[in-house]
Amino acid sequence: MTETRLRSWTHAFGYGLAALFTAGLALQNLRYGFYQLFYLALAMSALLLGGLVYTFICRRHQLSAPGHLTILAGLNSGLVAAVLALDAPGISHWAMPLIALNFLILPLRQGLTLSLILLLPVLAVTWLTQPLGDALLTSIGLAALLTVTAFCVWHYDHMTQSAQDLAITDPVTGAYNARFLDEALQKEISRAIATGHPLSAISLSIDHTDEIGKLHGEAGLQSLVQNICRTLFDVVRAGDSIYRVNSSEFFLILPFTPEDGVRVIAERVRRTLSEHEWPGIGKISVSLGCTTRGSGDTGNSDLRDRARAAMARARSQGSGTAWFSPGASTEV
């Protein structure tokens, strides 16, 4: 299940349950003749049903739907206004489902801000109008609910982020992994097509890895790959991204980089890596295949395969060289 679909279901569940709860409150208040509370609960219930419908309408872009903040701000401010205007002691408890809903539906910071804005006037009125014991119990209950809910949401966000990072990162080097390369490259190509900025790529292979492995063992090779990757991170600029394609190959995506630029950075990488004295190993060399997106390159495989073919060509010229392949143009 995708994150968007999961959010749609939890939002729908949250709005639905809260709408049922407030509808129940409305009926109860109608039965006992508390008409102001009846109308308040009815209005909240209608707004919650609106949230449910909005969730359904925005099901494809649930993560960025801005209407949830408006709906929840309306619900929270309605309750704050009622707490300040009505003389109804039990109304402070209505804040509980709203706090849970704020955290369930909004991003953590927005949920926390809205809940605090709701909680402060509710607690102030409770302390001013209720006996000390009741006020204390209500305050502890609401504060505990806010803390526990905020912690659960923070924990969930943290776990989700870690799982996403693990899925796209190579554990040895910290670079992105090969699985993420195609997706990231396609995204950059679409961005380059939309904005017209140049895009280049480099396929980098460490030369003579079989010999290095035989001489220094698998651990020595792994440590070399790790150090090379760390050096690559230092050499390239912030917007560039590095992917570990296999045990001895990296791929670099270089946005905003034209043909002249990729030649400059490829030469800088080649020189830096070949002049460095690698701990326990000494000097090494790398072969680099570079390419720049042409107007005819629309798929990730166009750039990826051409950069790798250029790298193979560089290798065939002798170790420690770079080769540039121009991009494909559309026929005019």
Ligand SMILES: Nc1nc2c(ncn2[C@@H]2O[C@H](COP(=O)(O)OP(=O)(O)OP(=O)(O)O)[C@@H](O)[C@H]2O)c(=O)[nH]1
């Ligand atoms: N993507 C990328 N391109 C680079 C990098 N370094 C150099 N280039 C490209 O090479 C061109 C010339 O780079 P430099 O010789 O360092 O000159 P520069 O004007 O100081 O480069 P910038 O200020 O980085 O644009 C730049 O305009 C870029 O297109 C890099 O780390 N990443």
